[in-house]
Amino acid sequence: MVDPHRRKLLGLAAKGLLAGLTGAALGGPGSRAYAAAASRTHFRALVIGSGFGGSVAALRLGQAGVDTLVVERGREWPTLPDRPEFGSSTRITNTMFWFRHTTRWPGMLPLPVPPAPGVMEVSEERNLDIACGAAVGGGSIVYTGVTVAPPRPYFERLYPAGLRYDEFAGRWCPLVRTMLRPSPMPRDVYDSAPFTHSRLWDRQLARARMATHAIDSTFDWRVVRQELAGAVPPSATIGESDFGCGNGAKRDLTRTYLPAALATGNVQLRALHEVRSIGRTRGGAYSVVVRRLDEDGTVLGTTEYTCDMLFVAAGTLNTNRLLVAAREEGRLPDLPDTVGTGFGDNGDQVNLRSQPLEPIGPVQGAPCASTAFFPTEFELPLRVENWLLSGYASLPATATFAMTVDTDHRGTFRYDPSSRRVVLADWTREKSAAAARSTLAFSARVIAANPGSLPITLNNPYTFTGHPVGGCVLGRSTDLEGRVRGCRGLYVVDGSLLPGNVGGANPSLTIAAIAERALSGIIAAGG
Template sequence: MRGGDTSGGPVPDPYRRDVLGLAAKGALAGIAGAVLGPPGSRARAAAASRTHFRALVIGSGFGGSVAALRLGRAGVDTLVVERGREWPVLPARPVFGSSTRVTSTMFWFRRTTRWPGMLPVPVTPAPGVMELSEERNLDIACGAAVGGGSVVYTGVTIAPPRSCFERLYPRGLPYDEFAGRWFPAVRAMLRASPMPEDVYGSAPFAHSRLWDRQLANARMTTRPADSTFDWQVVRRELAHTLPPSATIGESDFGCGNGAKRDLTRTYLPAALATGHVQLRALHEVRSVGRRRDGTYSVVVRRLSEDGAALGTTEYTCEMLFLAAGTLNTNRLLVAAREEGRLPDLPATIGTGFGDNGDQGNLRSQPLEPIGPAQGSPCASTAFFPTGFGLPLRVENWLLSGYAGLPATATFAVTADTDHRGTFRYDPATRRVVLADWTREKSAAAARAVLAFSTRVIEANPGSLPVTVNNLHPFTGHPVGGCVIGSSTDLEGRVKGCKGLYVVDGSLLPGSVGGANPSLTIAALAERALAGIVAAGG
């Protein structure tokens, strides 16, 4: 059954006082304009021409947005560079594509779509909202937008269980500290909350209620999942006063009507409002290194909204924060070490990568009414520390693009301590690739979710005794490569490289520990920045 929420509700955040008002004033471009000055003004021109900053943050996802806010609040002159576009909220018309309405805005410079459940079709290469990298034996997905992965994730905001956290993370990161301070602080900033009962009881969430009922029949207890969806916007969809997005399962590539409360409505406007932070979108970092004067060099390729290259710019800074996401932080740092631009980087950089045990699973339920649509916000979750080979978390998911089929979907992650991969530099192509991932490294998680699904089917007569997992290994939660306590200290400082920090998912030890990564990434970044600001570096 769907039990009570034990994750803890949002608590007041002392840094949050102006976030709601700022986010309500308009798009980030408007806030940035207020900080930089009006278009055409001398102040704006001078600000836009600057290339040296005290601190530079690469990426505007969960780690980068936290870093930007905390640096800005500390009065540190900071630039955030983001490769992706800033996407507007346009309630009257679609902004993003979906599995049933393919557009060039969906993928980061791909010629053919590639996504679970989506047929491959040609698309025009463009700076779309999702990068899908076909690494050896593993597809890796990551966001490419102002707001990073928060634009394309499905809002689930949950913490890893204590048992998994304490087994995976260094002892110097006490779980009680995270549970008592950092997790609540992030939840408050993100305004995470469980799905309200009226939304849960609506037609688009019949699949959620069926999922909960089937697990209850198998004597499994589900709990509401904290989410960052804006329930007022979802209610407007249900009332037909907004075009549908979340209620028809269109969220993998963004919700253009504002149904998803991403970082452009929380951390980022608060960071820009400090007056100490600039944000430059469509700035794709091509390399990082260190100059003879000791400052860090960041070379970016400037892009137009249609993907045309507008030239390159070199920025310099004293403090460099890598928050480009696990895939791209590893690409940048491994290449910098092997090409001699950061030769002192630890040999451990690029190691300890994991796919977080990501698995999708489908069960066919031909006798159960599902309805014509499946809403995308996740209503419920359950965690099983034992019984399936690995500690397993399952979440109520949806069939994107196939909502009318009589079936329910489950998204699952595991707490796997064993299966890891390595990013290596290929001198022939001058590319960094995931070199040693095998299908067997994803197999233990697949077996765990299949065993779970089999048990649910056995408890629900009329279910077809067939389950389907991903056709090829896939992760939307890549983590590791710059593991905290190994490649960095416990506050993200890269060992042996003063002024260089990692604050994104690559800090995580190859597995979140039975949870989605967003809350843990942001909590680690909050803790890291508190220590860095207090110590002055």
């Protein structure tokens, strides 16, 4: 008989979209194949995390016939068009934050919330809040869907010379796009009432003689149109995105890479499996110790998995935590000294402007419509995107999310022996200051060209990034295919590979494209 907790946690929660694929490959509960799969703890390959890097690894390993397990700390969140599953700034629930007692988010008041395995981790590091996804699908559940590559000059300035831009842009980015299927916001959606703020944002920049253009997004415009028609409960059109869109408005990884991986029959996915440590066994296999969780956060027990090939794709924050702790506690003592270095916040900034003379309506839609890039106009090269800060969605305000190309300011993850925790040790507010000045200069120029617009000075009291990158940098801690130097069979395939800055873009496309390139080389070489 299968142990009940294993039955519950095998693959994904049975109500989820992906669980059916797992069950189809393994047989139903009670079958001999299911029982054997549920009790297995050794796999040829193990992938930690199911975000952009981990999902790419799962699919390509599965297609290559490699026996693979993916472990993910978060839940699978099913698509339920008839009722909301996620919370938002106006509907606080315990689905929102990963084991927090108080909400913490730009524009959101600090309110008590029961700790639970919610979709967003916000880690209060020294002088920087780091936000990252915690769900099956990783950051794709909570991101804004923007899919854009860094411009050539900044890619070539930041990334190792062996990673050629023509190959990146001509082969790997198109491969990712075929899977994610991004597209710009259709004109009828752009012209609808919830996107009045998007049209105003474009007009304001046009008055400042700043050219904007439509940007690709992975939102499912079919579902967004259904929201506009009243056929499904609203989510994207009322500003929900940061904590998920439960009606399927966002085409996340649970609809692209992950089902394709499970459909190979060579991949299992076990949700609510939080990795606590990694190391090596005496026999030389990699060891991965996980804490099994129930959906309410109850700890059900621990399991040790072993594997021959370990792919760490836990996201920048948690990949650094796992690797630095493994090195400093002696479980992987041969890890390079460079692991934990070269972290950056991607120059992330949030900016708000008020325009009380130009009303935008009672709600604002979440998908991003437009972007502009300024290579030389400000202190740092600057990308700005039409954005929504959900806490201000009902106010006469427009939001901009900005990213700068910052080649200088980096931080280090270090192990604190007194607490046995890995922390971002040396980040200062000054490291975000040049990005802030560039963004404020941009906003001042827009305000000067739009009489009646005002800056909103009551903003985040703490620096914040939703795009943490670096710490296990490509070409320094790893080779150009993510093989960790000095540790055969250990790979990194997530945002921690990026050199502390994407290069004037959101990171999702770049992470996935570099992971595609890495897996192609790893599989071709047999490791």
